[in-house]
Amino acid sequence: xxxxxxxxxxADVLWLAVGLGERGRVVEVVLPEELMLGSSLSYRxxxxxxxxxxxxxxGRLFQPGQVSLVVNRLTVLPxxxxxxxxxxxxxxxxxxxxxxxxxxxxxxxxxVLNPPRAASLAGPVMSTQAWRAVAHAHGLVAxxxxxxDRQVPADPIPLTCVGTVCIDPHGAGDHDVHKxxxxxxxxxxxxxxxxxxxxxxxxxxxxxxxxxxxxxSMGDPLIDAIADIAADGRVAP
Amino acid sequence: xxxxxxxxxxxxxxxxxxxxxxxxLRANGGYDTYVDQHQxxxxxxxxxxxxxxWHREYIRRFxxxxxxxxxxxxxxYWDWTQANVNASGTESxxxxxxxxxxxxxxxxxxxxTGPFAGWGLIRNSFNIFGFPGTGGTIAGxxxxxxxxxxxxxxxxxxAAHVWVGGFVGNASIAxxxxxxxxxxxxxxxxxxxxxxxxxxxxxxxxxxxxxxxVPGHNLNDTMWxxxxxxxxxxxxxxxxxxxxxxxxxxxxxxxxxxxYDTVDPECRPIPKLRFxxxxxxxxxxxxxxxxxxxxxxxxxxxxxxxxxxxxxxxxxxxxxxxxxxxxxxxxxxxxxxxxxxxxxxxGxxxxxxxxxxxxxxxxxxPELRPDLSGAALGFEPAATDLSPDMVxxxxxxxxxxxxxxxxx
Numbered sequence: 001x002x003x004x005x006x007x008x009x010x011a012d013v014l015w016l017a018v019g020l021g022e023r024g025r026v027v028e029v030v031l032p033e034e035l036m037l038g039s040s041l042s043y044r045x046x047x048x049x050x051x052x053x054x055x056x057x058x059g060r061l062f063q064p065g066q067v068s069l070v071v072n073r074l075t076v077l078p079x080x081x082x083x084x085x086x087x088x089x090x091x092x093x094x095x096x097x098x099x100x101x102x103x104x105x106x107x108x109x110x111x112v113l114n115p116p117r118a119a120s121l122a123g124p125v126m127s128t129q130a131w132r133a134v135a136h137a138h139g140l141v142a143x144x145x146x147x148x149d150r151q152v153p154a155d156p157i158p159l160t161c162v163g164t165v166c167i168d169p170h171g172a173g174d175h176d177v178h179k180x181x182x183x184x185x186x187x188x189x190x191x192x193x194x195x196x197x198x199x200x201x202x203x204x205x206x207x208x209x210x211x212x213x214x215x216x217s218m219g220d221p222l223i224d225a226i227a228d229i230a231a232d233g234r235v236a237p
Numbered sequence: 238x239x240x241x242x243x244x245x246x247x248x249x250x251x252x253x254x255x256x257x258x259x260x261x262l263r264a265n266g267g268y269d270t271y272v273d274q275h276q277x278x279x280x281x282x283x284x285x286x287x288x289x290x291w292h293r294e295y296i297r298r299f300x301x302x303x304x305x306x307x308x309x310x311x312x313x314y315w316d317w318t319q320a321n322v323n324a325s326g327t328e329s330x331x332x333x334x335x336x337x338x339x340x341x342x343x344x345x346x347x348x349x350t351g352p353f354a355g356w357g358l359i360r361n362s363f364n365i366f367g368f369p370g371t372g373g374t375i376a377g378x379x380x381x382x383x384x385x386x387x388x389x390x391x392x393x394x395x396a397a398h399v400w401v402g403g404f405v406g407n408a409s410i411a412x413x414x415x416x417x418x419x420x421x422x423x424x425x426x427x428x429x430x431x432x433x434x435x436x437x438x439x440x441x442x443x444x445x446x447x448x449x450x451v452p453g454h455n456l457n458d459t460m461w462x463x464x465x466x467x468x469x470x471x472x473x474x475x476x477x478x479x480x481x482x483x484x485x486x487x488x489x490x491x492x493x494x495x496x497y498d499t500v501d502p503e504c505r506p507i508p509k510l511r512f513x514x515x516x517x518x519x520x521x522x523x524x525x526x527x528x529x530x531x532x533x534x535x536x537x538x539x540x541x542x543x544x545x546x547x548x549x550x551x552x553x554x555x556x557x558x559x560x561x562x563x564x565x566x567x568x569x570x571x572x573x574x575x576x577x578x579x580x581x582x583x584g585x586x587x588x589x590x591x592x593x594x595x596x597x598x599x600x601x602x603p604e605l606r607p608d609l610s611g612a613a614l615g616f617e618p619a620a621t622d623l624s625p626d627m628v629x630x631x632x633x634x635x636x637x638x639x640x641x642x643x644x645x
Binding site for chain 2: 007008009010011014015017018021029031033034037038057058075076078079087091094095118119120125152
């Protein structure tokens with residue numbers, strides 16, 4: 001089973017779920033509300049293997065060995081619905097839930113695209129400045145970020161890496177760029193990473209990246225790559 | 238009642254008037270009633286045909302309450318299908334500290350800036366230059382003259398809720414964050430646009446079903462909480478005098494005495510820039526034929542300072558009154574001839590686009606749109622249509638979500 005955590009308003013979730021289904025994969029889309037309301041989540045650390053179980057209110061049950069891949073498109077968890085709670089209690093419960101979900105997703109044995117961070121359910125969220133610094137450290141050409149000039153290209157070139165595969169719909173980057181971007185994705189802990197580049201002569205200049213990239217614009221190759229990851233197990237760390 | 242305008246068109250004073258009125262309404266206890274009402278209407282004003290009329294009445298009453306505090310205030314709308322940034326793309330016009338405040342703090346989600354910083358709001362830590370998108374999906378639904386198709390806009394409107402997240406992302410408590418009103422003013426505008434667009438279609442119905450639907454969702458059913466019924470939601474304290482508010486009473490927003498800048502001539506902005514644009518686009522040979530003394534800059538310089546516009550009119554010789562001016566124009570400058578002298582690239586179509594508003598556009602008109610050049614829009618959702626399978630999946634997921642909210 002490929003488990004997609006997301007919402008009906010996220011067209012990329014719909015596109016991915018339908019595309020994977022067309023390739024014969026069993027896909028379950030789980031809403032954030034379904035994680036929170038009427039569900040039970042258990043995670044037990046034992047000698048080996050570690051056991052976990054997610055039972056949803058509608059009876060769906062997820063256990064190790066069943067789930068081959070989790071695609072995480074969560075951006076927010078609904079706050080507690082109990083209106084009688086004091087604000088501090090409500091905040092406390094929200095944070096506890098959030099921490100539980102983050103810990104649960106980060107510790108699954110299957111691949112999670114992308115594992116959440118403490119600060120962001122959707123994976124790493126960094127400033128342009130930080131993305132460019134990381135890109136530079138991985139050998140990609142990136143201009144220094146200037147706060148007074150956002151240097152957004154008029155016609156950005158998108159690339160998306162999933163695991164070690166880079167989808168380059170315009171064929172703009174060479175193998176070296178793909179390899180470096182994939183390495184950068186692994187470094188930041190976002191095996192699904194979208195990036196925007198500008199073209200300067202025959203060079204690609206890194207501009208921005210996101211661990212929550214648009215998916216549809218990458219087309220069928222992205223669905224194929226994600227389906228392969230589900231079939232093969234974990235992506236390379 | 239007033240003009241509901243795109244938030245990007247508000248002046249600083251208008252922004253402040255709106256946020257002040259909202260804060261005052263909360264201070265006097267009126268705001269929380271709306272939060273309670275919305276929560277009570279989760280199973281009534283949502284997930285069905287009454288979604289649009291229920292929220293129209295709901296916003297109208299909220300707006301009346303604001304206007305009781307400040308009569309100049311109307312509820313602006315947030316067109317979430319595009320970035321709401323300034324002309325140079327350097328500043329978000331909605332998430333400014335003098336309007337809605339910023340996104341939530343990383344981690345806690347707490348909103349710590351803006352006029353509502355003391356409300357304990359929670360939002361996603363979103364990128365202020367991003368936006369929810371969904372324009373393509375909405376346009377697809379709006380293209381149909383059938384209300385049952387159109388009302389599926391309820392689905393993508395949820396994207397705006399989810400994108401902002403926090404309170405607004407939770408339907409049952411969404412009005413806790415004032416961004417709610419901006420989202421739903423836009424939803425209401427889309428209904429008004431759609432009716433305006435299709436009203437001449439044979440057999441057009443601005444609302445369906447006429448009858449036979451779920452109670453509360455038919456054209457002539459009265460709606461809760463205003464009808465004061467006790468079933469199925471119970472009479473809450475705010476229902477002091479039951480009223481008959483039906484979808485049938487709400488299909489014409491103009492009859493309710495408010496207007497939208499993209500629908501109604503009453504509040505379309507004065508297109509100050511159009512004249513400049515037109516002048517700039519005039520062919521060179523036409524400019525050269527203008528007498529120098531009629532060039533705008535020179536004309537201004539020659540005006541005596543004491544001549545305010547009104548006085549100018551009064552002091553114009555009768556023979557220069559507008560009608561006479563037309564008659565005195567040389568024949569070669571009559572409108573038809575002007576058009577014929579235009580270069581091909583400024584032919585009738587383009588000329589028309591400068592002067593006329595293209596009909597049927599569900600979104601903000603081009604001249605109202607902020608200049609997005611330079612904005613970081615690289616990660617905006619692709620505005621392509623959903624396949625039938627994707628729509629079916631979205632419907633199924635939305636249904637599951639609705640069940641969860643209804644039954645817990």
